[in-house]
Amino acid sequence: MFCFALATAAFGAQASLAATQTVRVGIMSGEDEDIWRTVTANAAKHGITIKLTTFSDYTQPNEALAQHDLDVNAFQHKPYLEAQIKARHYDIVPVGYTYVQPIGLYSRKWKSVDTLPQNATIGVPNDPSNEGRALLLLQANGLIRLRDSVGLLPTARDIADNPKHVQIKELDAGIVGRAIDDLDAAVVNTGWAFKTGIKVPQERIAQEKVADNPYRNFLAVNAKDAQAPWVRELLDSYQQTNVATTILSVYHGAVLPAWDGAPRQ
Numbered sequence: 001m002f003c004f005a006l007a008t009a010a011f012g013a014q015a016s017l018a019a020t021q022t023v024r025v026g027i028m029s030g031e032d033e034d035i036w037r038t039v040t041a042n043a044a045k046h047g048i049t050i051k052l053t054t055f056s057d058y059t060q061p062n063e064a065l066a067q068h069d070l071d072v073n074a075f076q077h078k079p080y081l082e083a084q085i086k087a088r089h090y091d092i093v094p095v096g097y098t099y100v101q102p103i104g105l106y107s108r109k110w111k112s113v114d115t116l117p118q119n120a121t122i123g124v125p126n127d128p129s130n131e132g133r134a135l136l137l138l139q140a141n142g143l144i145r146l147r148d149s150v151g152l153l154p155t156a157r158d159i160a161d162n163p164k165h166v167q168i169k170e171l172d173a174g175i176v177g178r179a180i181d182d183l184d185a186a187v188v189n190t191g192w193a194f195k196t197g198i199k200v201p202q203e204r205i206a207q208e209k210v211a212d213n214p215y216r217n218f219l220a221v222n223a224k225d226a227q228a229p230w231v232r233e234l235l236d237s238y239q240q241t242n243v244a245t246t247i248l249s250v251y252h253g254a255v256l257p258a259w260d261g262a263p264r265q
């Protein structure tokens with residue numbers, strides 16, 4: 001477990017970097033590229049040139065950061081990073097919130113959770129943090145009950161009660177949304193829902209709560225860089241009203257700015 005020390009608003013008051021510095025940033029391809037165009041324009045005022053690298057696989061950005069092919073990445077939440085650190089021993093830390101993508105349960109066959117039939121097949125992402133998140137969403141909507149004290153990383157083996165005998169089908173996070181036509185329902189990360197052509201929010205039949213959400217995304221860096229001046233400048237470039245507006249626009253209100261004081265509508 002690492003200390004989740006977030007940068008504060010005081011970072012914005014720091015003096016700008018004296019000389020232009022290139023910062024290599026890893027993000028997921030798609031809508032985030034539009035968000036980072038706004039961040040890039042903000043960062044230029046701090047003397048930072050941003051060089052973006054896009055990914056389509058969640059496992060790659062942390063490895064690239066750990067190998068110093070990137071200076072920072074922006075794609076993950078705390079439970080995912082904790083699972084990656086446990087598995088791969090990365091020395092990576094979060095430095096400030098970006099946005100939250102409330103995970104959703106989607107269906108093209110059923111209009112509500114209540115209408116899901118007995119023995120319904122529900123797809124979930126198969127990586128530890130997102131499978132846990134999916135199962136917690138199913139529990140919150142009365143479809144299953146998990147064992148007590150499972151925390152944020154339950155698996156299908158932790159299902160203690162299954163009144164509708166739903167069948168959990170574990171699929172890669174990038175595949176589960178594409179398989180929706182072959183499933184009764186699927187729990188899909190918002191970013192992947194957009195990428196796979198799911199109509200957000202029209203085909204969403206359930207969504208996790210936003211309040212006190214442990215799955216807020218953040219900027220992450222190698223621990224040795226956590227206090228570097230460019231990190232404070234980059235965070236300040238992200239946590240701006242024009243970036244919040246871009247997030248709300250490109251994700252059509254389905255993704256919300258996650259830093260304190262950010263506009264949410």
